[in-house]
Amino acid sequence: MSKWVRAHTNIALIKYWGKENEALIIPKNNSLSLTLDAFYTDTKVTFDPSLKKDELILDGEKQASGVLNKVVTVLDLIREKAGITDRAHVESINYVPTAAGLASSASGLAALAGAANEAASLNLSPKDLSRLARRGSGSASRSVFGGFVEWEKGTTDEDSFASPVDDANWDIGMLFIIVKQAQKDVSSRDGMRRTVETSPFYDGWLATLDQDLSDMKEAIEEQDIEKVGAIAERNALKMHATTLGANPPFTYWTADSMVAMDAVRTLRKQGFTAYFTMDAGPNVKVICRQSQMAEIKLKLAEYFDEEQIISAKPGPAIHLLEN
Ligand code: DP6
Secondary structure: OOOOEEEEEEEEEEOOOOEEEOOOOEEOOOEEEEEEEEEEEEEEEEEEOOOOOOEEEEOOEEOOHHHOHHHHHHHHHHHHHHOOOOEEEEEEEEEOOOOOOOOOHHHHHHHHHHHHHHHOOOOOOHHHHHHHHHHHOHHHHHHHOOOEEEEEOOOOOOOOEEEEEEOOOOOOEEEEEOOOOOOOOOOHHHHHHHHHHHOOOHHHHHHOHHHHHHHHHHHHHOOOHHHHHHHHHHHHHHHHHHHHOOOOOOOOOOHHHHHHHHHHHHHHHOOOOEEEEEOOOOOEEEEEOHHHHHHHHHHHOOOOOHHHEEEEOEOOOOEEOOO
8 A cells, every 4th residue: 555654864873884785785884873853755655557667756846767776776676575567656755954955865765665665565574674775775774763773784685784772762962064065976875886996094994893883882872972972973084084095086075064073173172062973975963962952053053054053853763654
């Protein structure tokens, strides 16, 4: 049955950066993220015998079939499992504040996996849904669950999936600083491939990940936000350092990203709990206490317009919508 499914975005505190197997999206390393309430995607899939091709209506606009690769990958896997041959009509709405410029592949591909599962009445377990979402986009495997989530890299399609670590029902949140896009994008897919293939720093990155991950899990268990933030910030800086060693070199940082990172360091000197992380784009995310979020937002407004700063709290697992 065709039903609306909602999946929330997630931000990695221990980053996924590089694939062991490109076709199956088996990563080089485990990653760990926080699912967030502020950004999500709603999606409905309808298999329709009258369609010649899969189609995607995103925020009311029909998308060119050339951009549907990830969508078709997930739909094909569902069709194969369910013995369906019909093409699909996919309707999707991204709830991301206007002009935020935030990538939504994690919530988008997770919501698609969930909605296709409903449309095909496959009744997949959360684990199998995570495996399926992973085939669309690696980080989507983590958006199947709420709170803190770990994606176990595994070695095959069967054992590479995410699972919940902690419900994050404590004093932690994230502020998004949406900086202006100044340069051409290198997608995360291309960026990580280039880094794995050419950056001499990549091995150094991989070598420290097990330690980062076990320290992070310990910090989460202790609900020690200073430790969570410090590890996440270090981990993000190491990931971004690998891109500078790539050939040709690249960076996701802009001048505004540097301003944001500096502002976070200044906040720390003033006694706030604030640490940053960044992904495959210039926006900066600030890990902080929910109880200090309003005050930190005001401080950051000394550097950025208020509309550029969005607060987020831990978010829930993928779920069906009533209507
Ligand atoms: C920097 O999941 O977008 O956000 O698997 O190629 O679709 P593909 O990549 P994607 O990569 C996310 C990279 C990251 C770090 C992270 O989310 O762990």
